Structure formats: C-alpha cells, structure tokens
Amino acid sequence: MDANTLDPAPPLDAVPLLEVEDLTVDLLSRGGAGRAAQRIVHGVSFTLRKEETVALIGESGSGKSISAMAVMGLLPATTARVGGSARHRGTDLLTLPPDQLRARRGKHIAMVFQDALSALNPTFSVGFQIAETIRAHERVGRREARARAVDLMARVRIPDPARRYRDYPHQFSGGMRQRIMIAMAVALSPDVLIADEPTTALDVTVQAQIMELLAELREETGSALLLITHDLGLAAGTADRVAIMYAGRIVEQAPVEDLYDRPAHPYTRGLLAAVPRLDGDTDDLTPIPGSPPGPGPLPSGCPFHVRCPGARERCATESPTLLPASPARLAACHYPLEVSGAR
Template structure:
C-alpha cells in the first residue's frame, strides 16, 4: 500500500450567520494515497468545494475550521501559521479551478504567470525559471510552448487555458493536486483531452489527486476511490468499481438513476424527488430522509454514522445493506 498523502479527520468547517452556526463541512474523514485519485461527488450545496478550500487553508471569512485535522504527510495543516501554509500551497499542494478564464490574470503573459508560481517557492536565475516554465507547458502537451510562453490568456482557447492552469499547478511538482470541477466548463471533446492528460501526468509523477465533480461519468473514468457527499457529510465511500456495481446509499442510487446514459434507452429517468435542503434548514435525522424513497421512522429521528460494510466500503444509512432492510 502506498503512502498516505492526505488524511482528513473529523473536519468541521463552520460559518456563523444570522441563522445560527452553519456547518458547510460537517465531520468529514477521508484520505488519499500517493499515485491515486479520490473522486468527491456531490451536487451544489453538498460542501465539496468548501472541503477543498478547507484543505488549502483558504476558507473565506467568516468561515473557520472548527474541529478536526487535515494531515498532510503527518503534519496537521490546520495548526500551521499563514507563512508555513503559503510555503506548502502551490508548492506541495496545488489546486486547479473550474473556470480557467477567471483564474488567469488577463494582463500578464502565460509565461509570466507560471514563473510567478515558481518564483514564490524557488530561488533560481531568470533563465532557469523560464526553462522550467516552458518545460511545464510542454508537459501538459501544449504545442510550441516557446511561442505560447509569450502569449496572453485571451489568445488561448478554453482547453489551452485549462492546460496552462494545470501547468501552473504542477510546475513545482506537488504531491497533491486538488482539481475542483476541472472540466465542467469545457466541451466534451476538450474534457476528454484534459482527463486523459491528468491520468497521464499522474502516472508520470505519482501525485495524489482529489477530483471534485458532480459528473459520475468523469468519476468513473479517473477516480480510484469515490466519496459521495450530501449536505456537508460523506454518505458513501468505496472503490470506484464498488460504487458503480453496488451502490448502497439511496442518494448514490438516485444519482446513478438521474444520469442519462447513452447505452440505454429508458422511458423515464429514475430521478430524486425534492431539492437539497439549505444548510440552515437541515431536517432532523438523516439529511436525505425527506427525499429518500426508503425512508423509515428511525431515519427521521437519528442521523446514521458512516459505518463500514466491508473493509473498503462505508455507508451512512440505517437501511444498509439495502436488500436486507427494505
């Protein structure tokens, strides 16, 4: 078993609001090992983006990490000073975002921005920095990187911009990459290119990836392990093949059914009724219970804990294993 790069333990990220304290991330434990990809699936409002910002130490105020640990190779990131965190961020832990146009500075060249990322962590000569930046562009398969180095973001297509973002993130050779919906804004043919690129780069560098997405198809293609989030909690966690063959949590099953498939012709999609509850109006008991077709009286009273079904498969549901209870 390879080394654990990131180990999140009982993480709670809270916001104090007029409606009381909101826990956007509510007691999450997850880990990811070297060379593997953890896919985090959830819809908007599930807390998946707040989870990644918590790991990066970028929780926007008035939010704060209220409980728990984020262990990066044994070091608790929640205990680090701002300066220590800056040393790690972009260097050992990197992040790419959904929208490549808003994450790149339009008034600087691509090359300048990559060097900027590099210079924050390395003391080297300008010539050497430029070499490394061009090498980073070449790594993400950008054709004629020497020419692209001097171009501005608006001169690049969406797919190229996302490649530049990846080059910037990987230029310091991090061992953890957090990719927050990296392909959502891209067209499907470009998405396929980017996913393939991430897979290849992982094979080359052995970095661990946390991939945040709402698209189960993307997860099926790149993740090794999957965590399904709902309303701030992980409701199911398993290796990717288990999730697609033997989903146990009703929410996971509902998501699978909601996804239109090309290899199938069904008259109606198995949709989930209702909507995700806002964080200040969470139902008592299991948070999914108002939408769950298998709901029982116990579900409305007490919240189920994430419990192991097998060594690798954990579910937070009173009805698991499903066939035995319904």
C-alpha cells in the same frame, strides 16, 4: 483511524499522503468570529495515497469545493471557521502559521480551480504567471524560470509554447486555459493535486484530454489526485475510489467498481439512476425528487430522508453514522444492505 475515514481497510504499506479527519466548516455571519455561525461541512474525513485518484462527488452545494478550499487554507478567517485536521505527510495544514502554509502550497500540495479564466490574472501573460509560481518557491533567475515555464507548457501540450508564453489568458480557449492551470499546479511537482471540477464547461472531447493529461502527470510524478466533480461518468473512468457527499457529509464511499455496481446509500442509487446510459432507454431515467437542503439548519434525522423513497420513521429522527456496510465500503444509511440489494 475512525469509521469516517475514506478507506476503511487500507493496505498496511500504503501510507497516506493526505489525511483529512473530522473536517468542519462554519460560515460566520457578518462581523466575524464572535457572531453566529452556520455549519456547512459536517465532519468530513478521507485519505489520499500515492498514485491514487479519489473522486469526491455530489450536487452543487454539497460541500465538495469548500472542503477542498478549507484543506488548502483558502477560506478567509473572517468569514469561515475550520475545524478538524488535514495532515499532509503528518503535518496538520490547519494549524500551520500562514507563512509555513504558503510555503507548502504549490510546492507540496496544489489545486486546479474550476474557472481558469477567473483564476488566472488577466493583466499578465500565462508564461509569466507560471514562471512566477516557480520563482515564489525556488531561488531561480528569470531566464531559468522562463525556460521551465515553456517546458511545462509543452508538457501540457500547448502548441508552440515559446511563442504562446507571451499570450494572455483571454487569448486561449477554455481547454487551453485549463492546461495552463494544470501547468501552474504541477510546476513544483507537488505530491498531492486537488482538481476542482477541472472540466467544467468543456466539451466531451476536451474533457477526455484534460483527464488523460492529469492521469499521465499523476503517473509520471507518483502524486495523488483528489478529483472534485458532479460528473459520475468522469469519475467512473478516472477514480480508484469514490466518496459521495450530500448536505456537507460523506454518505458513502467505496472502490469505484463496487460503488457503481451496488450502491449502499439511496442518494448514490438515485444519482446513478438519473445518469443516461448509452445502452439504455432515456425513459428509464429516474430523477431524485425534491432539492438538496439549502443554507440553514438540516432536517432532523437523516438529511436525505425527505427525498428518500425508502425512508422510515427512524430515518426522520435518528441521524445515521458512516459505518462499514461491507469490507470495502462505508455508508451513512440505517438500511444499507437493503439499498445495495435493491434492483
């Protein structure tokens, strides 16, 4: 297990359900695999264990969602090239034939997408879509699949599920559509659930309800949850461990309390300084200067050095490696102890 693995010191008895190692994603120019490629995910590694929630946090464009799509095998081979490995219970998902990967998706590893209205088919009722998810993987009749779909709708707290089985996606609120997506994702009791921005565009009360539901389902099934989000507050109340992504790389990871209390990477510190606090003054908020790197070659050295207030000459020329900064923390910074000791 190398230094890029999300947990540098896992318990010996905690066998990962999902191990992603040195994941890379190259976007291919128009014309396919023989054309030039632009790397947008650079060697991402993490592990996910039973009954654990890991939050992957970063700004839009940091590579969070596309990393999850790559693990799930949802990136078209004509436009993206994926490297590295993603082992689910020892089987590398990235090398499975398409039919075997489809059989594993949904039944063993499932994903909740951030835009439920786009993810759901507008021409079929929500109940039918849940039932068909079940029938696609199990030999059950329509009546049994329907009964299980209604039960799942009740489980995610859709009021009057037997009647609403026949309703279409546009007849549900945003929060209720997200519950439908969760019902579809857990229909076959997968042991790994990836939730990509599951509370986007929902109000705070509904966000809390969705996250509470995901936590309950995780506890009931013993599954593991990978939460992809840009919301630091959401992750703080949900995750066991946190990984911070910037420019397609993990730049810091730690147990949630340690990371929020004493960040060891200047990007993490900047993110936390820009979050309003209920017990603080909004005048104390400090935005991170500049913008994340766009498509194209990254800056030389540390990708964050052009925005980092503590950058030195070394940062502009030498790219830092993700290495232990303390017994339970990894950081890709040349001066992590100085950052974590800053006030």
